[in-house]
Amino acid sequence: MDSIIVRGGHRLSGTVAxxxxxxxxxxxxxxxxxxxxxxRFDNVPYLRDIDSTQQLLASLGAESRREGDTLxxxxxxxxxxxxxxxxxxxxxxxxxxxxxxxxxxxxxxxxLPGGCAIGSRPIDLHIETMRRLGAxxxxxxxxxxxxxxxxxxxxxxxEKVTVGGTENALMAASLAHGTTVIENAAxxxxxxxxxxxxxxxxxxxxxAGTSVITIEGVDSLQPASHRVVPDRIEAGTLLLAGAxxxxxxxxxxCIPVHLQAMIDKMRxxxxxxxxxxxxxTVQGNDGWKAVDIATAPYPGFPTxxxxxxxxxxxxxxxxxxxxxxxxxxxxMHVQELVRLGADxxxxxxxxxxxxxxxxxxxxxxxxxxxxxxxxxxLAGLVADGETHISRIxxxxxxxxxxxxxxxxxxxxxxxxx
Ligand code: UD1
Numbered sequence: 001m002d003s004i005i006v007r008g009g010h011r012l013s014g015t016v017a018x019x020x021x022x023x024x025x026x027x028x029x030x031x032x033x034x035x036x037x038x039x040r041f042d043n044v045p046y047l048r049d050i051d052s053t054q055q056l057l058a059s060l061g062a063e064s065r066r067e068g069d070t071l072x073x074x075x076x077x078x079x080x081x082x083x084x085x086x087x088x089x090x091x092x093x094x095x096x097x098x099x100x101x102x103x104x105x106x107x108x109x110x111x112l113p114g115g116c117a118i119g120s121r122p123i124d125l126h127i128e129t130m131r132r133l134g135a136x137x138x139x140x141x142x143x144x145x146x147x148x149x150x151x152x153x154x155x156x157x158x159e160k161v162t163v164g165g166t167e168n169a170l171m172a173a174s175l176a177h178g179t180t181v182i183e184n185a186a187x188x189x190x191x192x193x194x195x196x197x198x199x200x201x202x203x204x205x206x207x208a209g210t211s212v213i214t215i216e217g218v219d220s221l222q223p224a225s226h227r228v229v230p231d232r233i234e235a236g237t238l239l240l241a242g243a244x245x246x247x248x249x250x251x252x253x254c255i256p257v258h259l260q261a262m263i264d265k266m267r268x269x270x271x272x273x274x275x276x277x278x279x280x281t282v283q284g285n286d287g288w289k290a291v292d293i294a295t296a297p298y299p300g301f302p303t304x305x306x307x308x309x310x311x312x313x314x315x316x317x318x319x320x321x322x323x324x325x326x327x328x329x330x331x332m333h334v335q336e337l338v339r340l341g342a343d344x345x346x347x348x349x350x351x352x353x354x355x356x357x358x359x360x361x362x363x364x365x366x367x368x369x370x371x372x373x374x375x376x377x378l379a380g381l382v383a384d385g386e387t388h389i390s391r392i393x394x395x396x397x398x399x400x401x402x403x404x405x406x407x408x409x410x411x412x413x414x415x416x417x
Pocket of ligand 1: 326
């Protein structure tokens with residue numbers, strides 16, 4: 001099994017480009033099931049989660065092929081309606097095929113998901129959404145089955161902001177009969193990107209990016225082309241990598257406003273951050289101060305950058321309080337950071353990080369989920385000696401060649417097979 005070896009102590013410098021967003025690409029690829037024909041997607045990252053999505057699409061009758069960063073998906077073959085356990089267990093986002101399959105074929109049978117082991121991550125809001133749109137739901141043998149001859153528009157008020165739930169609602173409602181209004185909708189850029197692609201297919205959607213989205217259902221959609229939005233989480237991780245080494249790094253091909261919450265916190269900590277139209281530069285800094293963060297739905301501080309920001313705070317002057325509001329049990333990286341010598345006290349939703357610059361020591365550590373893996377890589381960049389990170393299949397689910405990008409900025413990092 002692959003692992004990553006980082007030898008710390010090198011200041012990063014230079015320019016690096018962000019890849020396309022994983023979390024935007026996944027729902028968009030599933031949304032292609034809504035219209036028969038050939039769809040073209042540009043800026044699709046090379047990731048394990050994209051491979052898993054292609055496999056799942058193939059099992060549903062939609063073949064896809066790569067042309068560099070472009071992925072061409074052909075949904076012409078009438079497919080099966082079953083997302084089986086083998087595929088779904090690798091990637092929790094497989095639940096995103098529920099809405100498209102149900103809306104397009106009147107039936108979807110989806111295994112209960114696996115994916116990151118961060119908290120219980122239920123799918124009740126997805127199920128309830130389909131029920132409100134008129135589906136009959138049953139469950140047996142670890143599968144949930146949804147059936148409806150034709151979905152109908154509905155008012156959907158999410159009790160909790162859910163990115164995937166909002167996306168499933170958008171996709172299903174696009175082909176429903178009548179109008180759907182989603183309240184307390186997720187405002188994430190990935191939701192907006194999905195809405196843009198659905199609009200390109202002919203969907204009638206307004207309000208994406210706000211907390212109320214209205215969808216006028218249409219009878220059919222047409223295949224379309226779409227360029228996937230840059231990955232804000234990857235961009236944020238690369239900036240934090242530059243920052244933690246005291247280096248100067250420019251991240252290109254990103255959308256600075258998508259990272260505003262993190263940029264504000266980095267400025268509060270004392271970093272100089274300059275933004276261009278599609279780039280962000282962090283300037284070297286020899287001592288930064290601790291700042292508290294609390295994760296929240298967009299435009300708040302992203303939960304997917306919490307672990308990486310915590311790595312930065314292990315090197316700050318003072319004590320930072322990190323509060324996780326989105327997922328329970330998303331502090332599994334804390335134990336591993338402590339193995340490297342960090343001083344962190346985790347509680348249920350809060351971790352207290354006492355910064356101590358230059359006091360991490362390389363050690364063998366284990367990646368526990370996708371963003372935790374990135375956090376350990378960042379810590380390894382400043383730890384003395386060698387940090388050996390195992391189980392990096394988590395990292396490969398969501399970062400395109402992270403080690404190559406960091407090596408290009410001057411990090412001493414390699415993949416061991
Ligand atoms: C997406 C992202 C993930 C990110 C998360 C929050 C993808 C593929 N993944 O995940 O990287 O960390 O948004 O920004 O885009 N919940 C329920 N019931 C449900 C659904 C969700 O209780 O049916 C809860 C979750 O357990 C969590 C909260 O709602 O506590 C938010 O989850 P959600 O926004 O749905 O996350 P995902 O879409 O799974």
